[in-house]
Amino acid sequence: MALNKRRFDALIIGAGGAGLNAAVQFANTNARVAVVSKVFPTRSHTVAAQGGVNAALANVMPDNWHWHMFDTVKGSDYLGDQDSIEYMCREAIPTVYELEHNGVPFSRLDNGKIYQRAFGGQSQNFGGAQAARTCAAADRTGHAILHSLYQQNVRARTHFFDEYFAIDLIRDNEGAILGALVLEIETGEPLLIEAKATVLATGGCGQVFRTTSNAHINTGDGMAMALRAGVPLMDMEFYQFHPTGIAGKGMLITEGVRGEGGYLINKDGERFMERYAPNAKDLASRDVVSRAIVTEVKEGRGCGPNGDHVLLKLDHLGEEIIQKRLPGIRESGKIFAGVDAAVEPLPVFPTAHYIMGGIPTDRYGRVIVPHGSGEEVVPGLYAAGEAACVSVHGANRLGGNSLLDILVFGRAAGLHVLDNMEEHHRPMNEDSVDQAMQSLQRWDRKGDGLSVRELRDEFRKTMEDHAGVFRTEEIMSEGVEKIKALRKKMDDVVLTDHSKVFNTARIEALELQNLMDCGIALAASALARKESRGAHSRPDYPDRNDAEWMKHSLYYLEGDRIDFKPVQTKPLTVDSFPPKERVY
Amino acid sequence: MDNDIERLRWQCRRGLLELDYLFADYLDQQYAKASAEEQAAFRGLLDQQDPDLQHWLINTDELPPEPEMASLVKKLRQR
Numbered sequence: 001m002a003l004n005k006r007r008f009d010a011l012i013i014g015a016g017g018a019g020l021n022a023a024v025q026f027a028n029t030n031a032r033v034a035v036v037s038k039v040f041p042t043r044s045h046t047v048a049a050q051g052g053v054n055a056a057l058a059n060v061m062p063d064n065w066h067w068h069m070f071d072t073v074k075g076s077d078y079l080g081d082q083d084s085i086e087y088m089c090r091e092a093i094p095t096v097y098e099l100e101h102n103g104v105p106f107s108r109l110d111n112g113k114i115y116q117r118a119f120g121g122q123s124q125n126f127g128g129a130q131a132a133r134t135c136a137a138a139d140r141t142g143h144a145i146l147h148s149l150y151q152q153n154v155r156a157r158t159h160f161f162d163e164y165f166a167i168d169l170i171r172d173n174e175g176a177i178l179g180a181l182v183l184e185i186e187t188g189e190p191l192l193i194e195a196k197a198t199v200l201a202t203g204g205c206g207q208v209f210r211t212t213s214n215a216h217i218n219t220g221d222g223m224a225m226a227l228r229a230g231v232p233l234m235d236m237e238f239y240q241f242h243p244t245g246i247a248g249k250g251m252l253i254t255e256g257v258r259g260e261g262g263y264l265i266n267k268d269g270e271r272f273m274e275r276y277a278p279n280a281k282d283l284a285s286r287d288v289v290s291r292a293i294v295t296e297v298k299e300g301r302g303c304g305p306n307g308d309h310v311l312l313k314l315d316h317l318g319e320e321i322i323q324k325r326l327p328g329i330r331e332s333g334k335i336f337a338g339v340d341a342a343v344e345p346l347p348v349f350p351t352a353h354y355i356m357g358g359i360p361t362d363r364y365g366r367v368i369v370p371h372g373s374g375e376e377v378v379p380g381l382y383a384a385g386e387a388a389c390v391s392v393h394g395a396n397r398l399g400g401n402s403l404l405d406i407l408v409f410g411r412a413a414g415l416h417v418l419d420n421m422e423e424h425h426r427p428m429n430e431d432s433v434d435q436a437m438q439s440l441q442r443w444d445r446k447g448d449g450l451s452v453r454e455l456r457d458e459f460r461k462t463m464e465d466h467a468g469v470f471r472t473e474e475i476m477s478e479g480v481e482k483i484k485a486l487r488k489k490m491d492d493v494v495l496t497d498h499s500k501v502f503n504t505a506r507i508e509a510l511e512l513q514n515l516m517d518c519g520i521a522l523a524a525s526a527l528a529r530k531e532s533r534g535a536h537s538r539p540d541y542p543d544r545n546d547a548e549w550m551k552h553s554l555y556y557l558e559g560d561r562i563d564f565k566p567v568q569t570k571p572l573t574v575d576s577f578p579p580k581e582r583v584y
Numbered sequence: 585m586d587n588d589i590e591r592l593r594w595q596c597r598r599g600l601l602e603l604d605y606l607f608a609d610y611l612d613q614q615y616a617k618a619s620a621e622e623q624a625a626f627r628g629l630l631d632q633q634d635p636d637l638q639h640w641l642i643n644t645d646e647l648p649p650e651p652e653m654a655s656l657v658k659k660l661r662q663r
Contacts, residue, residue: 039597047599047634140635143599147633163594185594216604217597251602328643335642335663336605502590 003433004191007425008034008159010417011179011195013166013222015041017049017142017403018385018410019201020149022365024102025414027156031421034193036161036182038217038507041150045203045215046406047143052117052136053099053407054400055092059113060132062124065089068133070126070577072401076394077534078550078579079235081568084390087363088401091408096135099407103148105137121398134400142403164191165507166221168436169198169229169381172429176379177229181436185507188500190440192433194425197380197417200226200359200367201410204386205518207511209352209468210460211250213242219511220518222387226359227517231367231378232554232563234389235357236518237526237536240397241469243289245351246336247309253329253348258282260325262314264293265345266301272310287469287537290350294470297349304347311345318342350469356397356535357525358389360554365390365413370554370565380426382417384409391552394567395534439513443506449494452509459486459516467523472540476527483523484560487516521555528553528562546579589615595630603637606660625652 010026012019015037026033037044056063068089073080100106100114107115114135122131137144153160163185170178170192179194202222206214223233244253244264258264263282266272276292277284284292293310296302303311314322314329319342322330333341362368365382368375384390385406392405466479490513497505531545532538554563569576589611596607607630615626628650629637640648640657647654 039594039599043597043599043634045599048601143633143635186591213601215597215599215601216608217599249601249605251605331642331661332602335661336602502594504590504593507594 003437004189005194006034006191007194008032009195009421010034010197010199011036011193012199012201013180014044014201014203014385014387015150015160016044016046016201016203016385016406017145017149018406019199020146020153021407021410022199022201022384022414022417023158024149024152024156025411025418026158027152029418031418032159034159034161034195035153036164036166036180036193038163038165038185038221040162041160042143042146044146045218046146046403048213048215049142049403050139051119052134052141052400053096053403054122054133054398055096055135055404056089056133057093057096057114057116057135059109060116063131063133065093066574067124067126067131068092069571069574071121071123072392072398073577074127074580074582075121075396075398076392077396077544077582078546079391079394079533079552079567081391082571082576083568084363085392086571086574088392088404088408091412092404095404095408095411098411099145099148102152104144106135107138119399145403145407165510166202166225167440167510169225170429170432170436171229172426172432174379175230176426177381178426178428178432180225181433181440183440186502188503188506190437194428196422196425197382199365199413199417200381200383200387201385202387204355205515206352206355208460208463208515208519208522210464211245211248211349212352213245213250213252214352219514221511221514222383223358223521224514224517226367226383227521227557230558231359231369231381232556233357233518233521234360234552234554235391235395235525236355236521236555237529237553238356238395238534239352239522240354240356240535241286241290241350242353243286243293243350244312244348246332247304247347247349249336250351251332251336252351252353253312253332253346254326257312257314257326257329260314260321261317262312264289264348265311265313266296267303267307268301272296272301287535290469291537293348293350294468298470309347309349312348313345314341315343315345352468354397354402355386356389356391356393356395358387359383361388361390361409363390363409363412364416365409366416370563375565382413384413395536443495443509444498445494446498447494449492450489452493452495452505452512455486455489455493456512456515459483459512459519462486463519463523467519467526471526471536471538473527476523480520480523480527483520487520490516517557520560524560524562525553525555550579592627592630599634600638602642603634606641606663609663610660621652622656625650625656628653629656
């Protein structure tokens, strides 16, 4: 049967905040834009971003984009590109006003201006007093933004391909991207979407880890597609973990629990944080608490039949305080751990939360790759959001900057596509289409073999044990070998369901391939970086090493090769912020 | 393979991990043996917005206005 084809000016893959804010830029133009999303757009993971979006509006306290920039550079542990950071902090202001204009119901002050709350890592005057920079729509900012942007896109007649799964990018022999092969989940039929420009906005890859706060949809689809199209992934070793997720599952248990007086204990009932951080104890920074938990487990002091977690004790706070100040915690514990936190402690383990790395782009969202001694743009390919690495978060992301990143650079990518639209589509490359079709048809293979679930469970556990919070040369080099062996086993995976209509098993197999590609990138990059910086922490190389390691890492799928490129320390218009010790 | 179940399985993919677990577990373990009314209530819940679902299922004691959905929410909380 002939392959169905559609043609658009722009193709956007992913319908979270980045994808929708890219697509909405095409409203009131003649350009034809398609958005492909594997789930209904308002079910994207952006809904989980409840905290808010940073912009130096100065509505509550004095503020300035330059201070926001300083905080972001410092927060990045000086690995962020300062040109992109300057751009983001400046553009934060018009971006928030544009969202307001598009109908996002921001919480407001009595004087009618947008309310702004204070968050960790925000300062006035380059490291001075606390700033208040985060704009929110009650406790559902992410959802409010998604909903408004979706409505604006519907109004603008953006063409949505809901419940379509993107399989691979299509490229010509010069490396230009011509669109993508996608799969209609309902019918199981492939569809070739040709586009002059393709934007990858598929979000993060938290599902590479067994314990993650990310939704099941976060399987790094766009990152893996980029890898398979020959594009490297940048800074993949920088992964933010939250110390307290529900053990074995990953739902976040807010830091507020420890703020209110909850504390961690091991199997002997010992309050172990006193040994790791005698002053701050349970309120030490996220990475310190996360590593302490994993150390306890590794040294045999973990709890439960498998000794694979620790306990978060809060029953001493009393039912009333728990109910009043920590809403949802008791219910989460009951539902997901079968434990009433008002009576007994909660089983917890560090949970994978956010990836700083991703597809390398410039501040226009264009995907860039090393070429000779410089860099070149991949024609026709853009990326934005958590899938991309522009790089504004560097080695560590600040609260309120993730929504900002996806909105500013989604918008930037949309605008750049629009302003630089080619007159014609490039000629299609049938070889590349055939190749993408083969990776789909591979799942028609019948017979005996491994199941997707079996291999996925083993892979995610291996990632957690060998590329998670605790990173030494020995643990990680063993991990990389194990993960490569698991990747080989991918060839032995066979599906039992070969139906076409809503074959979710086939989608899960395609997702597992994507997880494997992202996982190897992450583990190999973590092994390569022999220093501790931001979220990447190595007991065997405990210090930041600016002389040798102030550079971005790049992982290529071909040959599992690692390369590096310099950090852009020169901003657009202001002076550089030179690296300093990061103290708060 | 039952197409309707598979269609619902994909609807259980949400923006929030908590909802992923609650819905997928219900679909696997309870949906098939549930009454027609409860099955309809489940399909109705899947059409709701994620923050509303989180509000009803996890963060508060409040319930959706529709009685059938309300009793299913109570059941899901008891998991």
